[in-house]
Amino acid sequence: MIPGADAYGIDLSLSEDDVERLLSVTPADVSAAEELSYCRNVFVPLTTACRYTCTYCTYYDPPGQATLMTPAEIRETCREGAAAGCTEALFTFGDDPDDRYTELYAQLSELGHDTIHEYLREACEIALEEGLLPHANPGDQTREQMETVADLNASMGVMLETTAEVQAHGGPRAKNPGQRLATIRTAGELGVPFTTGILVGLGEDWRDRAESVLAIREMHERYGHVQEVIVQPVVENERWRDGSPDLATMRRVTAMARAGLPEEVSVQVPPNLAPARELTDCGIDDLGGVSPVTVDHINPEYEWPALRELRAVADAAEVPLRERLPVYERFADDGWLTPPIEAAIDADDGAGRRFRAVLERGENPVTI
DSSP states (O other): TTTTGGTOOOOOOOOHHHHHHHHHGGGGGGGOOOOOOEEEEEEEEEOOOOOOOOTTOOOOTTTTTBBBBOHHHHHHHHHHHHHHOOOEEEEEEOOOOOTHHHHHHHHHHHHOOOHHHHHHHHHHHHHHTTTEEEEEOSOOOOOOHHHHHHGGGGGOOOOBBBOOGGGGOTTOOOOOOOHHHHHHHHHHHOOOOEEEEEEEESSOOOHHHHHOOOHHHHHHHHHHEEEEEEEEOOOOSOOSSSSOOOHHHHHHHHHHHHHSSSSTTTEEEOOTTTTTOOOOOOOOEEEEEOOOOSSSSSSTSSSSOOOOHHHHHHHTTTEEEEEOOOSSSSHHHTOOOOOHHHHHHOOOOOHHHHHHHHHHHHHHHOOO
């Protein structure tokens, strides 16, 4: 039983045979992808406030220290990204800040908003105005919260992380796997193309990893909305000194994800955190969002690789490397896009032409 699943009305029928099958998977059981993709983005950390205090996370700041980007700062970051040829504005913040963040709520009020999701909507509008497609990753969300912003996002996301209860999530404000799955379900119910993933090395065991992959698969089989699953190792930082998974672990769990997920769901590893070159034969087909402009604000100690390094990964695997949008091509083709996102892609301006050029390269991938 997944912790917290009952409280959110989540009934997952994970087969014991499926679990055992994934536990036996090795890299030799999966095939290398025929191409690798990536997306050019700008990282827009809307706020560093978070209701959780996970022991591996350096992103959040405690009450009194958390910041909120201003509209002017958001616009300047997006403008710089568009000028650099990016297509995605990746909006991040800690999960819905709780009532301890009194200063942040005062700042929201000064900006004319009652909630962080109302402000996120304004931020998405700014991104679209500046020629970027929003991809918001605001953590756990209620249906009302997601509905507030879904129509202005090309895709959205939240990391499942794990279906297990782990000490790294401990404390009075611990993350709840059931609540995480409820957010993924809400995205499916609302028809939002969605990115999720697992964190490796939190204290979970191999069975937990298999169950996490299968839980994501079942959600996708119900709604068809999961576009990619990130396999991300926990990395050492100023708050986490319990080590990172070794290469053998990453190879096995990446192969497990590829074997356990439907073929149309991409498997991604972040190249600034994982040894991507050593994982291409384990079934990955995407290298995630990479920014030529901003740092990875969630893992600031780990710089994004330059695009030439992504080319080197693809060259070593002897496959093409192609650029993609923050929403995968099949969703753009199958009617998942909302009117504002469709209008942005179809627009007769520089941004629209840039978006369409990326889609055209997706249809006819070439080495770049």
